[in-house]
Amino acid sequence: MSFPSNLAAAMALAALVVGTLAGRKEHPGPESRAPTTLAVCADPNNLPFSNDKLQGFENKLADLVGRDLGLAVRYTWLPQRRGFVRNTLKAHRCDVIMGVPASFQLARPTEPYYRSTYVFVSRTDRHLNLRSFDDPRLHHLRIGVHVIGDDYENVPPAAALAQRHIIRNVVGYSIYGDYSQPDPPARLIDAVARGDVDIAIAWGPLAGYFAQRAAVPLEVVPVSPQVDLPFLPFVFDIAMAVRRGDDTLRVRLDSVLDRHRSEIQQLLEQYRVPLLPLTAVQAAPQPPQKPAIPTHLGPMPGPHPDTLAEPKNPYADDRAAIAEGRRLFGWYNCSGCHGDHGGGGMGPSLRDSVWFYGGTEARIYKSIAEGRRNGMPSWGRLPPEQIWKLVAYIKSLRTSKEPDKP
Amino acid sequence: MTLIPACQGGAAPSPQRLAVALTTGTPITAPAGREWAMPSGDYAMTRFSSLNAITPANAAQLKVSSTFSTGVLHGHEGNPLVVNNVMYVVTPWPNVLYAIDLTKPGGAVKWSYQPNPSDRAVGIACCDIVNRGAAYDNGRIYYNTLDGHTVAVDATSGKQIWKVQVGDMNIGETVTMAPIVVHNKVIIGNSGAELGVRGWIKALDAGSGKELWRAYSTGPDRDVLIGPNFKPFYPDHRGTDLGTTTWSGEQWKLGGGTVWGWVSYDPDLNLIYYGTANPGVWNPDMRPGDNKWSLTIFARNPDNGEARWAYQMTPHDAWDYDGVNENILANIQIGGRERKVLVHPDRNGFVYTLDRETGEVLTAGKFVFTNWADSINRKTGRPAENPAYRTKQGVVTRGICPSSTGGKDEPPSAYSPVTGWFYIPDTNDCMDYEGLEANYIAGTPYVGASVRMYAGPGGKRGGLNAWDAAAGKAVWHIDENFPVWSGVLATAGGVVFYGTMDGWFKAVDARDGHELWKFKVGSGIVGNPITYTGPDGKQYVAVYSGIGGWMGAVAFPDVSTDDPYTGLGVAGAIPDIKQASAMGGMLYVFSL
Numbered sequence: 001m002s003f004p005s006n007l008a009a010a011m012a013l014a015a016l017v018v019g020t021l022a023g024r025k026e027h028p029g030p031e032s033r034a035p036t037t038l039a040v041c042a043d044p045n046n047l048p049f050s051n052d053k054l055q056g057f058e059n060k061l062a063d064l065v066g067r068d069l070g071l072a073v074r075y076t077w078l079p080q081r082r083g084f085v086r087n088t089l090k091a092h093r094c095d096v097i098m099g100v101p102a103s104f105q106l107a108r109p110t111e112p113y114y115r116s117t118y119v120f121v122s123r124t125d126r127h128l129n130l131r132s133f134d135d136p137r138l139h140h141l142r143i144g145v146h147v148i149g150d151d152y153e154n155v156p157p158a159a160a161l162a163q164r165h166i167i168r169n170v171v172g173y174s175i176y177g178d179y180s181q182p183d184p185p186a187r188l189i190d191a192v193a194r195g196d197v198d199i200a201i202a203w204g205p206l207a208g209y210f211a212q213r214a215a216v217p218l219e220v221v222p223v224s225p226q227v228d229l230p231f232l233p234f235v236f237d238i239a240m241a242v243r244r245g246d247d248t249l250r251v252r253l254d255s256v257l258d259r260h261r262s263e264i265q266q267l268l269e270q271y272r273v274p275l276l277p278l279t280a281v282q283a284a285p286q287p288p289q290k291p292a293i294p295t296h297l298g299p300m301p302g303p304h305p306d307t308l309a310e311p312k313n314p315y316a317d318d319r320a321a322i323a324e325g326r327r328l329f330g331w332y333n334c335s336g337c338h339g340d341h342g343g344g345g346m347g348p349s350l351r352d353s354v355w356f357y358g359g360t361e362a363r364i365y366k367s368i369a370e371g372r373r374n375g376m377p378s379w380g381r382l383p384p385e386q387i388w389k390l391v392a393y394i395k396s397l398r399t400s401k402e403p404d405k406p
Numbered sequence: 407m408t409l410i411p412a413c414q415g416g417a418a419p420s421p422q423r424l425a426v427a428l429t430t431g432t433p434i435t436a437p438a439g440r441e442w443a444m445p446s447g448d449y450a451m452t453r454f455s456s457l458n459a460i461t462p463a464n465a466a467q468l469k470v471s472s473t474f475s476t477g478v479l480h481g482h483e484g485n486p487l488v489v490n491n492v493m494y495v496v497t498p499w500p501n502v503l504y505a506i507d508l509t510k511p512g513g514a515v516k517w518s519y520q521p522n523p524s525d526r527a528v529g530i531a532c533c534d535i536v537n538r539g540a541a542y543d544n545g546r547i548y549y550n551t552l553d554g555h556t557v558a559v560d561a562t563s564g565k566q567i568w569k570v571q572v573g574d575m576n577i578g579e580t581v582t583m584a585p586i587v588v589h590n591k592v593i594i595g596n597s598g599a600e601l602g603v604r605g606w607i608k609a610l611d612a613g614s615g616k617e618l619w620r621a622y623s624t625g626p627d628r629d630v631l632i633g634p635n636f637k638p639f640y641p642d643h644r645g646t647d648l649g650t651t652t653w654s655g656e657q658w659k660l661g662g663g664t665v666w667g668w669v670s671y672d673p674d675l676n677l678i679y680y681g682t683a684n685p686g687v688w689n690p691d692m693r694p695g696d697n698k699w700s701l702t703i704f705a706r707n708p709d710n711g712e713a714r715w716a717y718q719m720t721p722h723d724a725w726d727y728d729g730v731n732e733n734i735l736a737n738i739q740i741g742g743r744e745r746k747v748l749v750h751p752d753r754n755g756f757v758y759t760l761d762r763e764t765g766e767v768l769t770a771g772k773f774v775f776t777n778w779a780d781s782i783n784r785k786t787g788r789p790a791e792n793p794a795y796r797t798k799q800g801v802v803t804r805g806i807c808p809s810s811t812g813g814k815d816e817p818p819s820a821y822s823p824v825t826g827w828f829y830i831p832d833t834n835d836c837m838d839y840e841g842l843e844a845n846y847i848a849g850t851p852y853v854g855a856s857v858r859m860y861a862g863p864g865g866k867r868g869g870l871n872a873w874d875a876a877a878g879k880a881v882w883h884i885d886e887n888f889p890v891w892s893g894v895l896a897t898a899g900g901v902v903f904y905g906t907m908d909g910w911f912k913a914v915d916a917r918d919g920h921e922l923w924k925f926k927v928g929s930g931i932v933g934n935p936i937t938y939t940g941p942d943g944k945q946y947v948a949v950y951s952g953i954g955g956w957m958g959a960v961a962f963p964d965v966s967t968d969d970p971y972t973g974l975g976v977a978g979a980i981p982d983i984k985q986a987s988a989m990g991g992m993l994y995v996f997s998l
Contacts, residue, residue: 135655136655225843225845226843227845330842332847332850333845333847333850333851333852333853335851336600336850336853337529337851339965339966339969339972339973339977340969340972343968343969343977344965344966344972344973345959345965345973345974345976346529346532346851348964349966349972351966351968352963352964352966354963354964373525374525374529375525377529377849377850398968406968406970406971
C-alpha cells in the first residue's frame with residue numbers, strides 16, 4: 001500500500017470519528033455567537049460521542065470545558081457526514097469540534113487528549129481470543145467492518161484485511177446506517193451480539209461503549225499490529241479542533257485539556273473507551289509544511305557542513321514529536337541495529353559524539369531517507385514528518401529531553 | 407571413556423604415560439596431530455590434538471614465535487587451518503583468505519584471495535562481521551563469505567575454483583559458519599534468525615558448488631527432509647509437519663532456526679550433527695507453540711540430507727537460547743557400558759549428553775547458574791520449567807539466568823580422551839527480558855525484545871568448566887572476570903588452552919585447571935586456539951586476537967555503554983570491557 005492510500009485511510013478514520021454526510025439538510029436554528037458561549041459543532045445521534053440528549057462523552061467534555069472557561073455551551077447539530085466541517089465550523093456556525101484525529105487537515109487540532117485503537121469485538125462465549133490481523137482464523141471467520149458508501153476498502157481494518165487477501169468473508173456495515181434509528185454505527189456491534197458475524201473490527205470508543213451495553217458479554221481486544229507497513233495505522237490520537245487561525249481558542253482549549261487530564265481520563269474510562277497511553281503532551285506541535293529532503297547535501301559531509309544552508313527540523317525540541325520519534329525508532333526496527341536507546345550494536349551508536357555522515361538534523365535526515373553504505377537501508381518511503389520525528393528523537397539522546405532514558 | 411587412573415591422582419602424569427593412555431582410548435575419528443585441517447580439528451569436533459611436546463612441566467616456557475596482522479579489526483572468531491606447512495587464515499568481512507608459508511622464517515604470505523563481499527552485509531549481520539573459519543579437503547579450501555556466498559579456492563595456487571551464492575541479503579541472510587566436507591559435500595548453513603530468516607542447512611557439491619540438498623529448520627516435513635527414516639526418541643517430536651503445526655499461522659516462514667554454529671560427523675553411523683538457532687522473533691507471545699525445529703539438534707544422513715532423529719532442547723523459546731553450540735562426539739562409559747554419545751553444552755545452561763544413535767538424553771546437568779528450568783525430564787526430553795522466568799510480551803521478567811548469550815555461546819569446547827573431560831568456556835550472566843511487538847521488515851532486525859544483561863551470582867562473568875559428561879557435573883572451574891568467548895584446545899600433552907576477552911591467552915593443566923602460563927595479546931580473544939607441528943618439527947599453538955562478536959562488540963568505539971540495552975542487552979553485562987580491551991586483528995603463534 002502506498003502513502004497516498006494511507007492518507008485515504010486516515011481520512012476514512014476521520015470520517016468514522018467525525019462522521020460524514022452527503023446532502024443532509026442542516027438543522028435550522030438561530031446561532032448565537034456571543035463571546036460568552038462555547039459553540040460546539042456536534043452530531044445529534046452518534047453515541048458514545050454525542051447526541052442531542054447530551055449523553056455522549058463529547059457532550060460531557062464540552063460541559064467540562066465550558067465550566068472551566070466560564071462559557072455556556074451551545075450546540076450546532078448536524079450529522080457528522082461529508083460537509084460537516086464545511087457547514088458548521090467553516091461556516092462560523094460553531095467554533096469547536098470535540099473529537100478529530102490529531103492529524104486532521106480540515107481544521108486546526110488541539111493537543112490530543114486521548115489515544116485509542118481499532119479493536120476486535122467478539123462474543124466472549126466464542127472464546128476466540130483473537131488479537132492479530134495475522135491470525136489465520138481471519139481467513140474463515142465472518143468479519144464485520146464499517147464501510148462508507150460501497151467501497152469495502154475504505155476504513156483501515158478493511159484495508160488491512162484486503163492486504164491479506166481476506167475479502168469474501170468480510171461483511172460491510174454502513175457507517176451512515178439508518179439515521180432514523182439511534183446511533184446507526186452501533187449496528188456493527190449489534191451484529192456481533194446477535195451472531196450475524198463472528199467478529200467485528202471497529203473503532204475502539206464505539207466498540208467499547210456498545211459492547212458493554214450488549215445483551216451478551218462481548219470481548220474487546222485491541223488489534224495488532226498497531227501499524228501495517230509501510231504505513232496504515234490502526235491507532236489514532238484524538239484532539240479537539242478549531243478553525244484554522246483561531247489560535248486564541250485553541251490555546252485556551254489546550255490549557256483546559258492540560259488542567260483536566262485526569263478528569264478526562266476518568267470520563268473516557270466511564271464510557272469504556274479503550275485507551276492507549278499518550279506518549280507526551282506538553283508541547284503543541286505545529287504541523288510541518290511538507291519538509292523537503294535536503295538533496296543539495298552531498299553524499300558525505302563536506303568540509304564545512306555547518307556553513308551550508310540546511311533545512312531545520314520542524315519538530316526540533318517538540319516533546320510530543322520526540323516521544324513519537326522514540327516510538328517510531330522501535331516500530332521501524334531502528335532499535336534492532338542501533339540499540340534500544342540508540343547505543344549501537346549491529347549498527348553504530350547514535351548516543352556518542354561521532355557522526356560518520358554528519359550529525360546535523362538535515363544530515364541525519366538524509367542518512368535515514370537515503371541509506372548509507374555498510375548496510376544502512378533507505379527509509380525514503382516513510383512520510384517526511386516521521387523521518388523528522390526520528391531525527392528529533394535521535395537529537396534528544398543524552399539530553400534532558402530524551403524520553404524513556406535507559 | 408572413563409577417567410584413567412593417572413588423572414584421578416594428584417601427580418602430574420608424564421608425557422609417556424599420557425601417550426599410553428591415549429592409545430588405550432577410542433577416539434571415534436582421527437584427532438588432529440601434525441596438521442589442523444578441519445574447523446575443530448577432527449570430524450568428532452573434539453578440538454583435541456595428539457601432540458604432546460608441550461606439557462604441564464614445560465608450558466611455562468612458551469613464548470611468541472611469530473605474529474601476523476590480518477588487516478581487519480572486529481571480532482576474530484574461528485581459527486586458522488594448517489595443512490602441508492601452509493597456514494590458512496580467513497579474516498572477518500571482507501573475508502580475505504591468506505596462505506602463510508610456514509617454511510619461511512616467521513612465516514610469509516604465499517598468496518591472498520579476495521572474495522570482495524558486498525558491504526551491505528556489514529549492516530545485516532546480527533553479531534559483528536565475523537567468520538568462523540574454513541575447511542580443507544582434497545587440495546581445496548572451502549569457506550563462506552558474510553554476504554552469503556561459498557567459495558572453493560585451490561589450496562596451492564590461491565585461485566578461485568568456484569563461488570556460488572547461497573544466501574539472500576535482501577531477506578537478512580548472512581553466512582558466518584565454518585563448513586565441513588563429508589563425502590565430497592560441503593555442508594553449510596545460514597545466519598540471520600534475528601532478521602526473521604528461515605534457517606537451512608545445505609550440501610554443495612565440492613567439485614562444482616552445485617546444491618545437492620537443502621533441509622529447512624521450519625516448515626512442512628518435505629522441506630525439513632523428514633521422511634520414513636526419521637525416528638526421534640521422544641513422542642512429542644513425532645507427527646506430521648511439526649515444523650508448521652507447532653507455530654501459529656505462517657510465522658514459521660519467519661521462523662529462524664538458522665544453522666550458524668558447528669557441524670560434526672560420525673563416519674561409522676554416517677550421520678552429521680548440528681544445532682539450530684532461536685525461533686524467529688524473540689517475543690514468544692508472537693509465536694505460540696513449540697516452534698519446531700528451532701533450538702534442535704538434528705542427526706542427518708550427509709548423502710541425501712534426510713533427518714534420522716531430532717531433539718529440541720528448548721521448546722517455545724522465550725530467552726533466545728540458540729541451540730547451535732558444538733556437538734562433540736565421543737564414546738564414554740555410562741552406567742557400566744560404553745555409549746556412543748554426543749555432548750552438547752547448550753546456551754540454556756544445561757550440558758546434554760545424548761545417545762547419538764537415537765537422540766535419547768542420557769544426562770543433562772547445569773554447567774552455569776541456571777534458573778529458567780530445574781532439570782530435564784529424561785522420559786519426555788522436556789525441561790522442567792520455572793514459570794516465573796518464562797518471558798512475556800509487555801512484562802519485564804527479571805533475574806533470568808543464564809542470559810540470552812547463554813551459559814556459553816558459539817566458542818567450541820574441547821574434549822580430552824586422556825582425562826575424559828569436556829572443557830567448556832562459559833558465561834555467568836543473567837538478564838531482564840521484555841517481549842515487545844515487532845514488525846517484520848525484510849532485511850531489518852526482527853527481534854521484539856528489550857533485554858538487559860548483568861553479571862550472574864558471584865559477579866565473575868565467566869570461566870572454564872571441566873565437565874564430566876557421564877556424571878553430568880563439573881569437575882573443576884576456573885573463574886574469569888569476563889565471559890570466556892574463546893574456544894578451547896586440549897592436547898595429549900595434558901595442557902588446555904583458552905583465551906579471555908581481556909586478552910590473556912592461557913595454558914592450564916588439564917587435570918586440575920592449575921594455571922601454567924599466560925600471555926597478554928593485543929586485543930581480546932574470541933577465536934579458537936589450534937596446535938600443529940611446524941616444518942622444524944616443533945609443536946606450535948596459534949590463536950587469533952581481535953575482540954568482537956555479539957558480546958565483544960561492546961569494546962568497539964561506536965558502541966555506547968551508557969545504555970545497558972545496547973547490542974541486544976550485552977552492554978549491561980560488560981560495560982567495563984572498554985577499559986580491558988580495544989579492537990584488533992592479529993594472529994599469534996607460540997612455541998617452547
